[in-house]
Amino acid sequence: MLSSSLIYIILNRNEFISGSSLIKSFENRLLKRSLSSINETKTNKEIIDLPSFIPFTSFRTYHIDELTSPLTINELIQEAKETNKFTIFCDQDHSIQGSIQIQLIQSTQSYMISIKSSLDFSTLLCHHIHQLFVVIFDHHHHTNRIINIWGNMDDILRILNSYDMFSYNMNYLIDIIDVQQRFKQWYNKTFDHNIDCKQILDYHNIDGPLCSCSHRPLKTLNEQWRLEYAIAYTFSQNLNVKNDDIDANIHKCLAITSLASVIEQQWTRKQIKGYIWKCRRQHVFMKL
């Protein structure tokens, strides 16, 4: 028995050696491939490497500060009366250069109002800013009027109240759309789990700890999307949130509007893909 085993080993020695070198070279190839895929992931999947965010429509910006004429705000109040969709964004961190963004969403060109967070507005200017918010929140102008926000409305109202710009009361029956919540529902429905993902449950497409899909970064049920990730995962674009300035806040407001439109129109995966290609062409064109 022992001798037959020995003979078997001797007989198969050559095959064994060549087999071991085969395994080694296979291992090397695997390692090379995995290293290059790590490098590829690093270079391809950093948000900073993505092309910049492109808003859906063009917009005209109005910066409101202590020197703004009340007449300008009056003009914006008239525009707000004609508008039935808005997006409001306030930077929660509240830097020194804090601002409150309101987008008056119109089909051809939107109005982007950026109000400096200041307690130094004159009484007259303060009154006009207050009036602007009253018009925006007053559902009597348009019964189907909506305001898009990202997250909790209480946080926004607290900031508006702290700068004496607006106090909310229960008579405002306007529809507030929390785009952050709705985005999660739309995204999970549109970008399903991979077929080999362990998180797949019958009848319930949720985020969970068993999920191994790289396109679904949320791994717990109550986790919420950050705006820059929502833009990166949906449109493959970089929102440049690291810049803590008014322009970055304006882009965040526009980003909420883009996501709100996608959700409202219930875009499919194919539509998103088509849009990404359209934007890539635009980016190439912009670089020329």
Ligand SMILES: [Zn+2]
């Ligand atoms: Zn998954």
